[in-house]
Amino acid sequence: MPEGLARQCGIAAPALIETLTRFNEAAARGEGPELGKGSTSYQRYLGDAEHRPNPCLRPLEGPFYAVEIYPGDIGTSMEPDITAKGEVRDRQGKVIPGLYACGNGINSIMSDAYPGPGSTLGPALTFGYVVGQSAAV
Structure with missing residues (x-):
């Protein structure tokens, strides 16, 4: 449970448990x-x-999961285009075998818009998971 996650993340288990308990009581x-x-x-x-x-x-x-997120500049080139599995397509629309992409480096599901800070985190994490599953097959 939280103890294992804390160990894997290198944080103090008592602090994570206390935070989770405090959050759950308030929620x-x-x-x-x-x-x-x-x-x-x-x-x-x-x-x-x-x-x-x-x-x-x-x-x-x-079960609990954790993802380390790093700050950085944002930019998009509106490319490359990917499949629903995160496979990169060439300019002719053909899948490039073994090449996957996700995050701000792909053609955004929001097109050329940027709704606001953090709005690309959900798609990045979702496609990161999908790409991991696809590449593992």
């Missing part, structure tokens, strides 16, 4: 005091309307 009350999740009508509108008392929060249960 059960519908509170997100550290980041204010669900504190605005806009946030609540974007949350899960079926979840109460706060549509933006719920206590967390395992």
Whole structure:
């Protein structure tokens, strides 16, 4: 559970467990005091309307995963184009065997738009997972 994840990430297990416990207790009350999740009508509108008392929060249960994210500059070339499995296509649209891509280096699902900070993290993590699964086959 959290102890194993803490060990793999090189962080103190008691600190992770204490943070998780504190978060879960607040989430059960519908509170997100550290980041204010669900504190605005806009946030609540974007949350899960079926979840109460706060549509933006719920206590967390395992299994737990972690991904190390590094800050950096953003840029996109609108290329390369990829398949649903993350396989890179050449300019003629043919798959290049064994070449995969994800993140800000691919043709963005948001086209030439950038909605705001962090908006590309979800697609990057999702396609990173898909690419890992595809490449492992």
